Amino acid sequence: MRMADLAFTEYEALVREKSPIVVIPCGALEQHGPHLPLATDAMIPTMLAERFVPAFGGIVAPTFTYGVRSQPKSGGGNHFCGTTSLWGSTYALMVADIVEEFGRHGVKKIVMLDGHTENQPFLVEGVERALVNLRRDGITDVRVIRLAYYMAIDAKLQATLFPDGLLSWDLEHAAVMETSVMMALSPSHVRLDRIPDDPPADFPIYETFPIDPAPIPCHGVLSSAKSATAEKGRAVVDTLVAEFSDLIPRAFR
Ligand SMILES: [Zn+2]
Numbered sequence: 083m084r085m086a087d088l089a090f091t092e093y094e095a096l097v098r099e100k101s102p103i104v105v106i107p108c109g110a111l112e113q114h115g116p117h118l119p120l121a122t123d124a125m126i127p128t129m130l131a132e133r134f135v136p137a138f139g140g141i142v143a144p145t146f147t148y149g150v151r152s153q154p155k156s157g158g159g160n161h162f163c164g165t166t167s168l169w170g171s172t173y174a175l176m177v178a179d180i181v182e183e184f185g186r187h188g189v190k191k192i193v194m195l196d197g198h199t200e201n202q203p204f205l206v207e208g209v210e211r212a213l214v215n216l217r218r219d220g221i222t223d224v225r226v227i228r229l230a231y232y233m234a235i236d237a238k239l240q241a242t243l244f245p246d247g248l249l250s251w252d253l254e255h256a257a258v259m260e261t262s263v264m265m266a267l268s269p270s271h272v273r274l275d276r277i278p279d280d281p282p283a284d285f286p287i288y289e290t291f292p293i294d295p296a297p298i299p300c301h302g303v304l305s306s307a308k309s310a311t312a313e314k315g316r317a318v319v320d321t322l323v324a325e326f327s328d329l330i331p332r333a334f335r
Contacts, residue, residue, distance in 0.1 A: 083096075083102075083135060083136075083140070083141045083142065084132075084141075084142050085104070085141050085142065085143045085144065086143075086144050088141075090277065091116065091180040093141075094187075094239050095142065095329065097187060097188045097189055097271070098187070098188060101190055101191065101194060102139055102140055102189075103135070103139075103140040103191040103192075103330060103331065103334060104140065104141045104142075104184060104189050104191065104192050104193070104200075105131040105135055105140055105141070105142050105192075105193040105195050105330075106143045106144075106145075106146065106181075106192065106194050106195065107124060107127035107128040107142065107145040107146070107148045107195050107197065108124075108127065108144075108145070108151065108177075108183075108194055108195065108198065108201055109121060109122075109123035109124025109125070109126070109127060109128070109145060109146065109147055109149055109196075109197045109198050109305070110123040110147070110148065110149025110150070110157070110167065110197070110198035110200070110201070111117060111124070111147055111148055111149070111165070111166040111167070112149065112152045112157050112162075112164075112166075112198065113152075113164055113256075113258040113302040114156075114166045114255070114302070114303075115164075115276075115277075115278060115301055115302050115307065116258040116273065116276040116278065116301050116302075117243070117256075117260060117272060117273040117274070117276040117277045117278070117299055117307065118226075118256055118260065118264055118272060119264075119271050119274075119285065120164050120165075120166075121147055122197075122256070122260055122264060122323035123149060123197040123198040123321070124145045124146070124147040124149075124197060124198075124267065125161060125264070125267070125271070126197045126200065126241075126260065126263055127145070127195040127197040128142070128145045128265070129229050129267045129268065130195070130262060130267075130319065130322055130326070131195055131325060133319070133323045134322075134326045134330070135160045135329045137156040137182075137327030137328075137329065138330065138331040140193075140330070141164055141183075146176070146177070146180075146202065148166060148167065148168050148173075149167060149168065149173070149200060149201050150167060150168060150169075150170045150173045150198070150200040151168070151169065151170065151200060151242040152167055153200055153289075154289070154293055154294075154295075154297070154298050155252060155285050155289070155304075156199045156200060156236065156252065156255060157198070157199070157200060157255050158251070158255060158256075158298055158299075158302040158303075158304065159293050159295070159298055160262065160293075161293060161295060162288065162302055164173055164249065165294070166239075169206075170200075170203070170204040170290045171204070173180070173201065173204045173205075173208065174204040174205075174207040174208040174211065175208065175211075176208065177190075177194070177207075177208025177212070177269050178205070178207075178208040178209070178211040178213075178215070179208060179212075179223075180214040181194075181209055181212035181213075182212040182215050182216055183225060184224075185213075185221050185224040186216070186221065187197055188197065189224070189315040190223055190224055191224075191225055191318065191334045192224065192226045192227070193226075193227045193228075193229060194226060194227070194228045194229070194332055195229055195231060196228065196229065196230040196231070196290075197230070197231060197232070199230075202228075202230065205228055206228060209226045209228060210217050211224075212224075213226070214243065221270040222223045222247070223322070225334060227330070227333050227334075229326075231322060231326075232251075233257065234320075234321075234322050234326070235259070235285075235322075239247060239285070239289050239317060239318055239321055239335065242314055242317045242318075243258055243262065243308075243314050243317075244258065244329045245258055249273055249282055250282070252306070253282050253283060253304040253305040253306075254305065255302075255303065255304040256302060256303045256304070256307060257303060257304060257305045257306065257307045257310075258305075258306075258307055258309055258310045258314070259310075259314075259318065260307075260313040261277065261307040261310035262312065262313075262315035263305065263312055263315045263318050263319060264315065265310060265311065265312035265315045266312050266314075266315030266318070266319045267315065267319060268313075268318040269312065276305065277298070277307050277308060277310065278301045278303045278306070279301070279306045279308040280301070280306060281301055282304060282305035282306070283298060283299055283304045283305065285297045285298055296319060296327055318324050
């Protein structure tokens with residue numbers, strides 16, 4: 083059930099009568115190599131949410147497609163053409179405004195389903211600010227869950243994705259996991275002939291400002307995605323959809 087497709091009267095009736103869980107997918111518009119779309123971090127949580135909300139009669143709200151500034155060690159950095167980001171402070175205020183609006187309209191259960199690492203602290207700040215503001219207005223019964231979908235990839239899924247061992251989750255940007263999941267969820271969005279297969283990025287332990295582009299591969303992928311397959315992606319999608327179908331309604335009980 084997509085909120086954006088509903089008439090306000092239908093949405094209002096649902097909120098009043100069913101107190102549904104509303105899932106807000108949170109992503110980014112960030113380069114994901116030459117083989118994946120810029121909106122990959124937004125598309126994955128959106129497509130997952132559309133698959134698991136029917137299990138509990140939930141609603142998928144429009145996705146936050148712009149995210150917090152990309153960093154070299156997690157997303158390649160903000161200097162890539164098309165990586166179109168918000169400052170964390172702007173993002174936190176945007177999240178706060180939207181969560182507050184949902185709270186004011188009577189939504190009690192909200193899930194922020196995140197697909198972009200850099201969003202994390204600012205997403206939390208936005209949610210906390212919204213709850214403080216709502217409380218001031220006497221609305222005290224809104225609960226929000228922040229859930230980064232990739233945190234649910236357990237040891238078993240990790241072994242499926244990386245039969246020869248995982249190099250580093252930090253270097254998985256646009257690599258095996260995201261490429262496999264996109265192959266499963268939306269194969270037409272993956273340019274199979276353009277998957278780079280280079281050695282992993284070699285970053286120093288420190289960070290340099292202004293950003294030093296030298297250790298960042300020019301194609302933006304931080305480790306090889308060559309071993310991505312749709313089968314691996316389906317294993318992740320099926321496991322996460324089953325897990326979230328059960329975990330999310332339980333978290334609100
Ligand atoms: Zn990503």
